Amino acid sequence: MITPAEIEKLATLARIKITEEDKVSLVKEFDSILGYIDQLKKVEVSTDTEGRVGAVKNIMRPDEARQISKEDREGLLSEAPDREGDFIAVKKIL
């Protein structure tokens, strides 16, 4: 059983505002879903898991700054909800 306080904690971790009403319905839904996926605990698992999917392994590239065109930069910046010149504007942090 999950508690409303636990739901609240998850929502805080996930940065989503939820209401008291949400908590009530989410507790119910979580119980149903967790009751279902908890069946996994009964499966006997062998310990060797590949820990990756597909046939290819990680591909590394140098950690370098790349130049993009003025148009691309403008395109990206114009999608920002708030900007000042060539910067994305956010609320004061400190």
Place this chain on the structure above:
Amino acid sequence: MAIDLHKLTIQKAHEALKKGEYTSVQLTQAYLEQIKGKNPEINAYLEVFADALEQAKQADVKIADSRNKNQDFGLLVGIPCGIKDNILIQGHVASAASKILEKYHATYDATVIEKLKKEGVVFLGRLNMDEFAMGGSTENSAFGVTKNPYDTSRVAGGSSGGSAATVAMDGAVFTLGTDTGGSIRQPASFCGVVGLKPTYGAVSRYGAIAMGSSLDQIGPISQTVTDSEIIFNAIKGKDIHDGTTIDTKTYTPKNVSSKTKPVIGVPRHFLKEGIDPAVMDAFNASLESFKQKGYEIIDIQLPNISYSLLVYYIIMPAEVSSNMARFDGVKYGLHKDGETGIQDYFETRRAGLGREVIRRILLGTYVLSSGYYDAYYNRANAVRTMITTDFLKAFASVDFIATPTAPSPAFKIGEKNNDPISMYLEDIFTVTANITGMPALSIPCGMTKKDGKDLPIGLQLTARHGDEAGLFTIGKDFLGE
């Protein structure tokens, strides 16, 4: 002349364009008319692009050019298509059917779009889906449900419901969808069309809005298997922008049978309950038809297959919760002001994300949180490997594995709204291909009557990693293409 759009295929349209029976502009115009007539009821398109005719004009220039030089032109030149709303087309809105991206314009082309542009297709518009591809009915779209063209009181399936309904209502020659747990194949099954989930890594995911990154694949939805083959060959391939893409040498599929016809395995032990009798009848009739064509049908065991859905509903939300963290109202998309910078996130995500998305983010946060990580996420990954091993073992003695695509035909709108588990069970046969990374094809295999309406039923064929070619061959053989 009036162009007959009904079940129009790429090849037929290509021939007509070649012979000059009509131009791409006329064909595009015909589809725009069809969409205007059908879409208000079906709601498959979220937006029809204003520049569709302009794209068709350019295709006609290409066609005229080839004709003047006495050359052939590519099969996809001037072919109108629709794109699921989670695949980026530069300059166009890509909302993933979410309020949080309602006004977001893609700043680059997805690799599949870049490839299709080179092929010369015409993009008619963007197609409805469950928000961020989370759902099996398109009821989770922030912009209204997509209705099934066969019975408008029923769902088109999901999450690529708009993509499947578009093909079924003759609203485009073909469409692209994405498939994380069945999101191409289940709606294809519900709408009586063909849908392919390629091998993981066969098609670049660059520019597809991510849901479950170890599960997602882009794939075609079309009238025929031949069309899906043409589209798959156009969009596949290694991509520098997606490190998980594979090339043709990654896997070397080989038929097990020495005979001319391949062997089909059926996991009968997994088909005992929860399946609509009409679906089971159509499935058995399909196997009978394969037998008559000379295929060998054998019973196979997949000992851990019944855990597939459990594994999926742990790994998928875990990946969802990570992928969805980027939607913070800072860089792009919706922004809602809170009292402080951090409160902005809470307000933005609350205002922009729908119920199912929030539910999955929280579930993912739960299974990944300390104390639960081993019991859920690590365990699920171990069982995922066990399931994949089962399939690989089975493929030592069979070439294809057959199951129904979905346990039932299209269900009523609202029928499963209040019961997440019953909605999740829709994916029972499809999730395995995402868990194992194997390719799977859904093809229409029969009809059933419910409430006086004919509803399509789909057959799913799964193949070895990298054996899309095998799926196309058997699919065409089954449908008589």
